[in-house]
Amino acid sequence: MTHSVTPDLSARVGSVLLKNPVMSASGTFGYGLEFMPFYDISRLGAVIVKGLSLLPTPGNPPGRIVETPAGMLNAIGLQNIGVERFVNEVAPRLDDAGAVYVANVYGRTIEEYEAVARRLSDLPGLAAIEVNASCPNVKEGGIAFGSSPGGLSGLTRRVRAATEKPLWVKLSPNVSDIGAIARAAEEAGADAVTLINTIVGMAVDPRTRRPMLSNVTGGLSGPAVKPVALRMVWEACKAVKIPVVGIGGIQSPGDALEFLLVGAAAVQVGTANFRNPNACVEIVDGIREFFVREKIFRLDDYRGTLLLRE
Amino acid sequence: MPHGSPRFVHGKILHNSGSGIFYRMEVAIPERIDFVPGQFAMVSGWPGNDPLLPRPLAIFRSGGVRGKGTVEFVYKVVGRGTALLSGLHAGDPLALTLPLGHGFEFPGEDRSWWLVGGGVGFSSVFPAAVALEGERADFEIFLGARSRDQLPPGEWIPGGAVPGRVHLCTDDGTAGFFGTAAAALRDRIDRRRSAGPSRVSILACGPREMLKAVAELALPLDIRVQVSLESSMACGFGVCWGCVTAIRDGEKSGYRRICKEGPVFDAREVVW
Numbered sequence: 001m002t003h004s005v006t007p008d009l010s011a012r013v014g015s016v017l018l019k020n021p022v023m024s025a026s027g028t029f030g031y032g033l034e035f036m037p038f039y040d041i042s043r044l045g046a047v048i049v050k051g052l053s054l055l056p057t058p059g060n061p062p063g064r065i066v067e068t069p070a071g072m073l074n075a076i077g078l079q080n081i082g083v084e085r086f087v088n089e090v091a092p093r094l095d096d097a098g099a100v101y102v103a104n105v106y107g108r109t110i111e112e113y114e115a116v117a118r119r120l121s122d123l124p125g126l127a128a129i130e131v132n133a134s135c136p137n138v139k140e141g142g143i144a145f146g147s148s149p150g151g152l153s154g155l156t157r158r159v160r161a162a163t164e165k166p167l168w169v170k171l172s173p174n175v176s177d178i179g180a181i182a183r184a185a186e187e188a189g190a191d192a193v194t195l196i197n198t199i200v201g202m203a204v205d206p207r208t209r210r211p212m213l214s215n216v217t218g219g220l221s222g223p224a225v226k227p228v229a230l231r232m233v234w235e236a237c238k239a240v241k242i243p244v245v246g247i248g249g250i251q252s253p254g255d256a257l258e259f260l261l262v263g264a265a266a267v268q269v270g271t272a273n274f275r276n277p278n279a280c281v282e283i284v285d286g287i288r289e290f291f292v293r294e295k296i297f298r299l300d301d302y303r304g305t306l307l308l309r310e
Numbered sequence: 311m312p313h314g315s316p317r318f319v320h321g322k323i324l325h326n327s328g329s330g331i332f333y334r335m336e337v338a339i340p341e342r343i344d345f346v347p348g349q350f351a352m353v354s355g356w357p358g359n360d361p362l363l364p365r366p367l368a369i370f371r372s373g374g375v376r377g378k379g380t381v382e383f384v385y386k387v388v389g390r391g392t393a394l395l396s397g398l399h400a401g402d403p404l405a406l407t408l409p410l411g412h413g414f415e416f417p418g419e420d421r422s423w424w425l426v427g428g429g430v431g432f433s434s435v436f437p438a439a440v441a442l443e444g445e446r447a448d449f450e451i452f453l454g455a456r457s458r459d460q461l462p463p464g465e466w467i468p469g470g471a472v473p474g475r476v477h478l479c480t481d482d483g484t485a486g487f488f489g490t491a492a493a494a495l496r497d498r499i500d501r502r503r504s505a506g507p508s509r510v511s512i513l514a515c516g517p518r519e520m521l522k523a524v525a526e527l528a529l530p531l532d533i534r535v536q537v538s539l540e541s542s543m544a545c546g547f548g549v550c551w552g553c554v555t556a557i558r559d560g561e562k563s564g565y566r567r568i569c570k571e572g573p574v575f576d577a578r579e580v581v582w
Contacts, residue, residue, distance in 0.1 A: 030549035037315040050551075059565055065544050065552030070359040072544060076551045079565060223359040251359065274545040275354060275364055277318045277407055 007291035008298045009284070011045060011266045013243045014166050014191035016127050018045035018100065018266060021299060022256065022284045025247050025270030026051055026104035026130065026170070027076065031090045032097070038277040042098035043284065045266055049086070049094075051104045051132050052120075054112045056082035066203045066212040071224030071249075072271060073201050075215035078106060083119045095125040104170065106132040110145070110155055114162040121163040129165045131156065131190075134172030134197035146172045149184035156188035168245065171195040171236070173225075178232045179239030186240045194245035194268065195236055196229045222271040223249045230258055237263030237304070251279070253286025263304040314344050314409060316547055321404045323355070324380065326396070328387075329463045332430070333396045334370075336382045337404055342374030343381060347437035348413030348515075348538050348574045351381065352546035355404040356394040365391040366543050366569070368434040368515075369409060381408065384466065386430035410546050411573050414438050414513050414536055421509045423449040424498065426491050426524055428516020432462055434538045434573075438513050439468040450498070452477045454491030454520065458484040491516070492523035499527060514538070515573075518582075525577035535577035541568040556581035 011021035023046040029035065032047040041047055059079025066073045081090075086103070094101045103120050107113035117129050133146030133155055145155040156169055169185040171178065173196035182193045198219025203212040211217075229248020236244045246264030250256050251272045259267045272279035296302050319339045326335040354364035371382040387396050398404070423442055425435040432453050442449040451469065455461045457480050469475045478486030479494045487494040495512075502510070514524045515538035528535045541553040548570030557566040558579045566572065 028549060034547060034549050038318055059551065059554070061556075062541070062554055062565075064554065065542065065550065067361060067363050067542070067544075070362055072362060074544075074550070074552060079551050079554070222362050271362070271544075274550055275362060276405065277316075277545075277547065 005297060007288060007296060009288060009291070011299055013128070013168070013245060013265050016046070016100075016166050020045045020284050020287070021260060021264075021266035022280055022287070023048055023102070023245070023266060023268045024273060024280055025268035026132070028270040028273045031081075031086070032094055032099060032101060033090065035273075035277060036097065039281050040097070042100075043281050044099070045284075046100040046102050046127060047094065048102045048104055048130060048268060049090070050080055051078050051106050052080055052083045052086050052116055053078065053106055053108075054083055054115050056080065056085070061214040063213055066218065068201070068203060068220065068222075069224060071220050071222035073203055073213060073218035073220050074198070075213040075218035077215065083116045087119060087123060091123050091125060100127050101125065102128045102130050102168065104130040104132050110158050113155060113159050117159050117163040117165070121165050126165060128168050128191070129159070129163055130168040130170050130194060131159055132170050132197070134170050134174075146181070147175055149180050152181055153184040153188040156185050156190050160189035166191045168192040168194050170197055172197050173199050173228060173232055173248075179235050182236040182240045182244070186242050190242060192243040192245055192265070193236060193240065194247060196225070196232050196248045199225055199228065221249070223251055225249045226255060230262060233259055233264050234262040234306075250283070253283050253290055256283050256287060257290060257302075260299070260303045261306045263306070265303070314346075316407055316410050317343075318405070318407045321381070321406050323398055323400050323402045323404060325400050326398055328396060329466075330459055332384060332386050332462050334382070334384050334466065335395070336380055337406065339379045339381055339406065341377060342379035343372050343409055345369045345372055345409035345437075346413030347441050348434055348513075349409040349411050350434075350546070350573065351383070351406050351408035351410060352543070353383070353395065353404060353406050354391075355398050355402060356391075361391045361394070363391075363544050364405065364407070364546065365395065366410075366546055368437070370433060370437055371440065381406070384433040384436065384462070386433075388430070407546060411569055412571060414538070414574050416441070417511075417534075418509065421511045423447060424452065424495065424510060424512045425449060426452045426454075426495060426512060426514035426516065426520070428454040428491055428520040429460070431514070431516030431520075431538070431540070434515035435513055436466075436468060443468050450475055450477065452479060452491040452494050452498075454479045454481075454494075454516065456480065457482045461485060490520065490523070492520055492527060495524060496527055499531065512536070515540070521577070521580075522582045525580070525582070529578060536574050537577045537580060538573045539568050539575060539580070540573070543569050545569070
């Protein structure tokens with residue numbers, strides 16, 4: 001007679017313990033509340049909320065999105081309600097929902113990053129702060145800080161000093177050596193790195209001869225970026241000792257398992273939420289079913305066990 | 311689950327057939343849904359990741375009995391996604407998120423209604439016509455297209471059998487009024503003036519230039535205008551922030567999501 005044991009999917013990102021390794025990626029999940037008609041958001045490892053700035057931000061003019069083969073370009077421009085409204089209006093509702101949540105933050109200056117991080121540090125329910133050092137769509141959205149090891153190190157060090165909360169740093173793929181960038185975040189005090197943010201891309205209309213996005217360029221996401229993301233997560237895992245959170249084109253349980261296999265401590269699911277609001281919980285369920293089928297009892301027994309030829 | 315809140319469901323096509331450039335598709339879904347005219351669904355039904363995103367389609371009708379539901383769409387093939395949808399057959403699976411968005415409002419009881427649909431925009435005003443017909447309300451429909459073959463089939467038009475109720479308008483004069491739906495509306499407004507005042511409200515969906523022309527005609531006469539805006543969308547339920555339009559907010563303006571705060575807006579608030 002056989003019986004199945006429910007596998008232990010719990011995952012640890014530094015000091016943050018997650019019930020499972022699946023999180024929503026910032027910018028693809030609103031403030032989390034928008035998904036409550038679809039499922040209980042406390043079923044997720046964590047909800048990463050839309051990037052927050054000190055003051056509300058209007059974002060870029062439309063057009064903001066373009067579909068591309070197996071992907072999409074966006075140039076939203078970090079439109080958000082600002083940290084004050086998040087703290088007062090959204091955070092209590094996330095607490096009520098029993099969600100583990102992480103705030104993604106950005107600023108036009110390092111001082112703004114510090115101020116947003118400080119304001120969020122008052123939230124007892126906030127699990128971690130994710131520094132957006134990589135948005136490609138606004139000059140001030142972090143790419144200026146995140147594209148060189150020196151810039152990222154300076155930003156990380158300052159935000160680290162401004163908050164007691166666990167600090168995750170979200171990295172850009174638009175760099176030549178992801179390992180060096182990840183190490184810079186680690187050495188400056190990050191508790192984890194998350195990668196990848198979107199890849200800078202472009203689409204033009206041959207008839208009107210105009211760019212499809214008002215910002216001309218945008219960030220590419222979706223299944224099209226997954227091979228690049230997987231390679232970069234693998235490289236980052238080899239370069240640092242802190243946890244690496246993998247993101248990029250994850251659509252299915254199989255995609256998530258690939259990232260865990262190359263060493264990611266957990267994953268974030270982004271664009272898939274747009275095409276299927278239930279994507280994140282379907283991925284959690286799919287990982288569990290895979291572990292049952294393969295007789296894997298704990299996530300930790302699977303994570304980072306990629307086999308390489310000698 | 312609150313009444314009318316959105317849900318993600320798997321459905322099965324009951325029928326999907328075309329008439330000229332327009333298609334009509336009925337889908338069986340696990341439960342009956344209620345919707346407000348102007349609300350829409352995000353629909354995908356092709357295998358693989360390309361196209362990646364579902365397509366927004368106005369909900370034309372919903373029904374159902376004994377715990378099972380149906381939903382119906384009238385759509386036009388405009389790109390790869392809708393072309394793939396048009397190639398699907400009875401029995402094929404679909405994924406749908408619905409009902410979505412903020413639909414038309416029907417304030418007061420003493421109004422007559424003018425419904426203006428341009429191109430595929432008619433599929434959004436049709437459910438409003440069906441609802442008004444059900445209420446035995448006074449309404450007229452203005453349907454605009456480039457030419458006769460771009461108009462929806464007559465048998466699809468609610469109230470089409472009632473004389474004077476449907477005004478077909480073609481840019482090339484091959485059917486009905488020779489000119490745009492907005493121009494036909496201007497004529498109608500002029501006739502109404504001579505016939506004395508009566509409270510009238512306009513619901514419109516179509517190309518942005520058409521909606522702007524309708525708003526510019528009607529707003530100075532204190533006619534309330536609701537416009538349903540179109541946009542490509544990634545999510546359809548307010549989380550990607552990709553489909554925004556500029557909306558007046560007091561003295562200032564800010565970006566609002568067409569999928570969430572819209573697609574129906576008061577025309578006075580839209581920054582054209």
